[in-house]
């Protein structure tokens with residue numbers, strides 16, 4: 477959104493009086509607290525498993541995860557559209573499990589920007605204010621102002637069916653904004669748009685919700701959207717919270733191998749290594765054909781040494797490896813360049829280094845995530861376990877904590893190529909021998925279950 481349009485919107489919204497005490501509402505935006513919230517759908521499907529999470533007042537919290545991980549279910553429970561099976565939801569400090577959706581002061585924007593098809597854009601935008609019995613003259617004025625700020629003023633007399641996808645989403649956002657809720661819930665609002673429109677609207681959403689200071693929970697499966705938009709990201713898999721932190725924290729210091737792999741734009745190198753401490757002089761990560769040494773002065777050394785004699789998973793992003801000349805010193809890998817791939821802004825090289833590679837394990841929740849807990853976690857856990865037993869009547873209790881990596885520890889690792897980022901000019905040709913320096917500080921160290929060996933900083 478253009479800067480002047482943004483100021484226009486903010487200034488006018490500040491002065492709004494839409495017929496209810498909106499300004500009072502705006503100074504205290506909702507905090508959202510999930511305390512061990514669980515959803516089991518009829519039929520026994522566990523969609524959300526003991527999620528504890530807190531969205532601060534005015535925060536833009538992104539829920540990120542692959543399709544089917546339970547993001548929409550969680551959002552719908554917050555909106556009151558889906559019943560909570562177990563655990564507690566607090567909105568602004570009030571227990572809200574049984575609060576009717578209309579009493580939650582929540583506005584929701586969906587993927588398809590669901591609008592009233594027989595109402596014009598003007599009718600759609602004014603509807604929430606009409607319901608609130610606002611003065612009609614004021615409603616007309618406010619709708620025009622808002623439509624200008626959202627660049628949809630020329631579409632006011634049109635019906636949603638005649639609008640582009642981007643215009644429909646702007647109207648949907650406008651309709652959510654117009655009644656100034658204390659909580660915005662957005663469920664993949666950009667996923668039906670083309671790449672250019674997604675980028676444009678992404679920036680607009682970011683400036684809009686920040687300018688309004690409305691607490692926003694935004695669901696997406698797109699890691700770029702999450703990294704660019706969020707104050708904090710909560711990443712989920714199979715209904716379980718995997719990590720929560722600022723984009724920088726979870727990208728650079730991920731709690732689990734799943735998080736590291738999910739947030740990598742290029743394929744993350746996940747390699748199997750055995751930890752050794754020869755004569756206690758240093759730590760050796762033994763990759764079979766290659767060894768990397770880590771001095772005792774490394775801040776992770778003690779934690780890694782606890783795994784001496786065992787296998788661990790070492791993660792390294794393609795840009796943590798840099799080509800170096802043959803014979804250069806320092807930690808390195810080397811092998812034949814199998815192929816080069818052109819990606820426009822960069823080249824990727826695939827280096828045959830003969831190191832066992834492993835898929836990212838999908839562990840349970842990382843320990844010590846900074847979600848909210850009111851101290852009754854054990855009670856909630858045993859409650860849900862007994863409920864699951866009832867639901868599954870005799871079936872074995874589900875244990876989502878650990879799904880063994882296909883190859884890890886089995887001795888039958890597939891050997892795959894090391895992916896190396898080369899930048900805009902390839903320094904090698906296919907078939908040549910290549911050598912890459914390993915930036916020790918960029919190595920991520922995980923147990924075979926996929927949890928970080930050295931605790932992430934939050």
Ligand SMILES: Nc1ncnc2c1ncn2[C@@H]1O[C@H](COP(=O)(O)OP(=O)(O)OP(=O)(O)O)[C@@H](O)[C@H]1O
Nearest residue numbers: 517518521523542543544545546547548549550697
């Ligand atoms: N009404 C329902 N009844 C039974 N199972 C459901 C229902 N709604 C969702 N599920 C299941 O719950 C799980 C979580 O679904 P949910 O829609 O919350 O995931 P999601 O992360 O939002 O996925 P997507 O990104 O594809 O929308 C899925 O396995 C889904 O099939």
